[in-house]
Amino acid sequence: MLTIKDLHAGVEDKEILKGINLEVKPGEVHAIMGPNGSGKSTLASVIAGKEDFEITKGSINFEGEDLEEVSPEERAHKGIFLSFQYPVEIPGVSVTNFMKTAINESRKARGMDDMPANEMLKLIREKSELLDIDRKFLSRSLNEGFSGGEKKRNEIFQMAMLEPKLAILDETDSGLDIDALRIVANGVNKLKSKDNAVIVITHYQRLLEYIIPDFVHVIHDGKIVKSGTKELALELEDKGYDWLKKETVA
Amino acid sequence: MDLKEKLVSSFMAFENYVDVEHPIHDIRTEAIKNFEAKGFPSKKEEAWKYTSLNSILKTDFSIFPKEENALEYHQVKKYFLHEIDTYKIVFIDGIYSSYLSETTHDGVDICLMSSALTKPMYKQVIDVYFNKAASREESLTTLNTAFSREGAYIYIPKNKAPKKPVEIIHFATGNEASLMLQPRNLIIVEENAELQVIERHQSLTHNPVLTNCVTEIFAAQSAIVDYYKVQNDSEDATLIDNTYIAQKDKSSVNVHTFSFGGKLTRNNLNFYQHGEHIESTLKGVTILGEKQHVDHHTLVHHTQPNCESHQDYKGIFGERSTGVFNGKIIVDKIAQKTNAFQQNNNVLISDQATINTKPQLEIFADDVKCSHGCTIGQLDEDALFYLQSRGIPRKEATALLMYAFANNVLESVRLPELKKRINKLIANKLGVRLGFDL
Ligand SMILES: Nc1ncnc2c1ncn2[C@@H]1O[C@H](COP(=O)(O)OP(=O)(O)OP(=O)(O)O)[C@@H](O)[C@H]1O
Numbered sequence A: 001m002l003t004i005k006d007l008h009a010g011v012e013d014k015e016i017l018k019g020i021n022l023e024v025k026p027g028e029v030h031a032i033m034g035p036n037g038s039g040k041s042t043l044a045s046v047i048a049g050k051e052d053f054e055i056t057k058g059s060i061n062f063e064g065e066d067l068e069e070v071s072p073e074e075r076a077h078k079g080i081f082l083s084f085q086y087p088v089e090i091p092g093v094s095v096t097n098f099m100k101t102a103i104n105e106s107r108k109a110r111g112m113d114d115m116p117a118n119e120m121l122k123l124i125r126e127k128s129e130l131l132d133i134d135r136k137f138l139s140r141s142l143n144e145g146f147s148g149g150e151k152k153r154n155e156i157f158q159m160a161m162l163e164p165k166l167a168i169l170d171e172t173d174s175g176l177d178i179d180a181l182r183i184v185a186n187g188v189n190k191l192k193s194k195d196n197a198v199i200v201i202t203h204y205q206r207l208l209e210y211i212i213p214d215f216v217h218v219i220h221d222g223k224i225v226k227s228g229t230k231e232l233a234l235e236l237e238d239k240g241y242d243w244l245k246k247e248t249v250a
Numbered sequence B: 001m002d003l004k005e006k007l008v009s010s011f012m013a014f015e016n017y018v019d020v021e022h023p024i025h026d027i028r029t030e031a032i033k034n035f036e037a038k039g040f041p042s043k044k045e046e047a048w049k050y051t052s053l054n055s056i057l058k059t060d061f062s063i064f065p066k067e068e069n070a071l072e073y074h075q076v077k078k079y080f081l082h083e084i085d086t087y088k089i090v091f092i093d094g095i096y097s098s099y100l101s102e103t104t105h106d107g108v109d110i111c112l113m114s115s116a117l118t119k120p121m122y123k124q125v126i127d128v129y130f131n132k133a134a135s136r137e138e139s140l141t142t143l144n145t146a147f148s149r150e151g152a153y154i155y156i157p158k159n160k161a162p163k164k165p166v167e168i169i170h171f172a173t174g175n176e177a178s179l180m181l182q183p184r185n186l187i188i189v190e191e192n193a194e195l196q197v198i199e200r201h202q203s204l205t206h207n208p209v210l211t212n213c214v215t216e217i218f219a220a221q222s223a224i225v226d227y228y229k230v231q232n233d234s235e236d237a238t239l240i241d242n243t244y245i246a247q248k249d250k251s252s253v254n255v256h257t258f259s260f261g262g263k264l265t266r267n268n269l270n271f272y273q274h275g276e277h278i279e280s281t282l283k284g285v286t287i288l289g290e291k292q293h294v295d296h297h298t299l300v301h302h303t304q305p306n307c308e309s310h311q312d313y314k315g316i317f318g319e320r321s322t323g324v325f326n327g328k329i330i331v332d333k334i335a336q337k338t339n340a341f342q343q344n345n346n347v348l349i350s351d352q353a354t355i356n357t358k359p360q361l362e363i364f365a366d367d368v369k370c371s372h373g374c375t376i377g378q379l380d381e382d383a384l385f386y387l388q389s390r391g392i393p394r395k396e397a398t399a400l401l402m403y404a405f406a407n408n409v410l411e412s413v414r415l416p417e418l419k420k421r422i423n424k425l426i427a428n429k430l431g432v433r434l435g436f437d438l
């Protein structure tokens, strides 16, 4: 589904990603961990198509297509979804209107007509119930004044609405209380199937108890320095990253 | 002969059409003298530093249309707020069109300035109000005063509110190669009365039109006036709008100015508060492209204590368009507890677009709350990426952000159909289809 080969990316003269290799197959859950500033969010943004980062070497391939020339919106239309570590506040656009626009733009890109209003309402109701989101919340301006946890829950609501093939969750767990974490993880699991895949970026083992990864990767200084199974996450929780950093240097 | 000379020499011809015995003719005569002495404003004047009329004044405008022109309703229906029923005062090339209008004398007077200036029954009101708020110094206003003859006349007596909003529309047919129009409106809203007005100037061809309009609005105690200016004229139309508003105790006057069209638009919007607990609201959305120019000059003069004013102007400037915002607030020494708020936010979506924004505060009272702020920025790239990452194409995402940017100005529009219409105009102006109304 997603194949990243020797990916180097950065800003101006600063290289942030220094040779990432990653292969994600349908049905898989990958966890990405690693210390602050190691390049996790950069990787997520580059997959989603953020143009601030320049790709200097390597490639990203999604379902057999090189993404180099593909705009962020086209990536979304192809089924890539990024749950932002820091969702952007957009005053003046309600959550509902935002979702309607997003869904209808994706449909338009696929040559479909707008979703009928009643169908849209039904979908919104269904998905907001799944994530235990109050209806009043949906008429508020997107992310404006949302608490940290509300923003994250709203990201997963958007994911549930858009039903992506590949979801990248960038620290969706940070800021969530225990109950919210369970609701969000449950939401993600409900959407899981053998045809779609999830990349979970996290600092904590906690989320991975709910969304169980098939693989765990550790990024340090722009490179994947270790990959393993879910036990690796436990080991990291226990030992921190220092031993890995040393291992790399050595 | 340049336009100034042409105007001054036409004044005698104009006198053949009006009642020179009427007391207001003295006002006209006084006014033409003032204009003759001052002439058109030039860029040397501080108030006209960023707006030049020079190239426009080179056009040889007709001052009086040669013939009456007619329009069919279906030709111009789209310029009316036709979704709802309204009173209509419509002019074609400066001449009243009874065919397209719907006036009333049923408890309120929604009719013509020409009647008000000639019929004895209006004389008393005219004596009290005509030219009492408008400037006797400012040259373009005095030019309008000199030629004042036609326009809208609205009188809402105490405790009354018309059944429906009033539309004042001026069409230019293009039957004249180039035309100058000088409408003069007088609006009086008595104690505890209410009024909603939508004003439009619409040229139907690319022939140049220069409109120099003066509107006087008097809001008595506890009166409420909502005035909407929809400026979406053709790219060869120039509008100089001079609006003077005098308010008494507890009145509330709200003016929204939507500037999307035209070649050059100058809005001189002046509020004079003569009482306590007055509220004045000035809001504007300006969206320009090509080489369009819009200049908002606002003045709020607080002369009594305990009053408020709110100004909120948003501008979006593309291509080689230029904008000016100059917001003057005067708070007299006795006007304690004044609350004056002014905000002007701008987004430049092209490297070649420019905006000049300047607050001008003259505050002589010490116990006042005055806040002002102006910003000039680009669209937030992170916000654009966020929207794009959800499948919204960059162009639509840009439009959506601009909608959002202008949105809070539309919030205070109390006519839902107008709000919808403005939303559509914004969408058109931004060149996108949006699947919803904000
Ligand atoms: N636009 C940018 N310009 C300059 N430096 C950047 C930019 N974006 C990211 N960086 C730098 O790249 C490095 C990696 O950042 P990134 O956000 O990918 O880290 P992260 O692994 O997600 O960290 P965290 O765990 O704190 O979220 C950091 O040093 C960061 O400062």
Ligand SMILES: [Mg+2]
Residues within 6 Å of the ligand: A040, A041, A042, A085, A170, A171
């Ligand atoms: Mg990060």
